[in-house]
Structure formats: C-alpha cells, structure tokens
Amino acid sequence: MDKVFVTGLRTDALIGVYEWEHEQRQPLLFDLEMDWDQRAAAASDAIADALDYDALSQAVKQLVEARPRQLIETVAEEVAQLILTEFSVTRVCVRVEKPQALTIATTVGVQIERSRP
Numbered sequence: 866m867d868k869v870f871v872t873g874l875r876t877d878a879l880i881g882v883y884e885w886e887h888e889q890r891q892p893l894l895f896d897l898e899m900d901w902d903q904r905a906a907a908a909s910d911a912i913a914d915a916l917d918y919d920a921l922s923q924a925v926k927q928l929v930e931a932r933p934r935q936l937i938e939t940v941a942e943e944v945a946q947l948i949l950t951e952f953s954v955t956r957v958c959v960r961v962e963k964p965q966a967l968t969i970a971t972t973v974g975v976q977i978e979r980s981r982p
C-alpha cells in the first residue's frame with residue numbers, strides 16, 4: 866500500500882502525570898504514517914486528490930496543544946482517531962516521543978497502529 870508520512874512533527878503540549886507538567890509546556894514529537902493510494906493524485910496533479918500533509922499536520926498540532934493530558938497513550942489515541950475520521954484514512958501509525966521526560970534517556974514514547982473498518 867502507498868503511504869504518506871510526516872516525521873518529527875513538533876508540538877508544545879501540556880502533558881504528564883506530575884503537577885508541574887500541567888503548567889509547563891514541553892515538546893511532543895510525532896511520526897505519522899498513513900495508508901493512501903497515490904494514483905488519483907498523481908494522475909490529476911491536484912491537491913484535492915492527495916492526503917494533504919500540511920492540513921493534517923496543522924490539525925494534529927491544534928488537537929495536541931488544545932488541552933492538558935496525563936498520558937502520551939491518550940494523545941496517541943486521539944491523534945489516530947482524528948486522522949482516521951477527519952482525513953478519510955483507513956490505516957494510520959502514530960509514534961509519539963517525549964524527549965524531555967527522562968534525564969537518563971534520550972527519548973521515550975509510544976507507537977500505535979489503528980485502522981478503520
């Protein structure tokens with residue numbers, strides 16, 4: 866299957882289980898990979914037939930930055946559902962990194978894959 870991907874999408878989120886994390890924004894980085902048949906877009910050369918990675922990235926950033934959450938699992942799930950429902954995508958892989966979470970590790974994160982029936 867063809868793919869559209871976005872790597873290193875940066876957001877500034879209120880994210881974490883600790884009190885200070887609800888007041889101080891910190892970066893969450895997203896890698897997104899979507900199934901998308903490219904043939905119609907390639908034939909028409911029209912953005913209307915493409916999965917618009919610009920619109921998709923802006924929507925993800927807006928969702929993530931809109932409200933505080935405790936777990937990166939929650940964010941990953943919400944992002945996956947947004948992409949499936951708002952962008953007519955049938956399968957998405959969402960990887961979330963929280964690079965400032967631990968001083969003893971370069972980064973931590975979760976990765977999920979979700980499909981629409």
Ligand SMILES: Nc1nc2c(c(=O)[nH]1)N=C([C@H](O)[C@@H](O)CO)CN2
Pocket residue numbers: 880881882883886935936937938963965966967
């Ligand atoms: N599986 C998870 N473990 C932890 C999370 C999380 O979101 N998912 N969050 C934290 C804290 O917020 C931590 O990142 C603060 O440094 C701990 N474990």
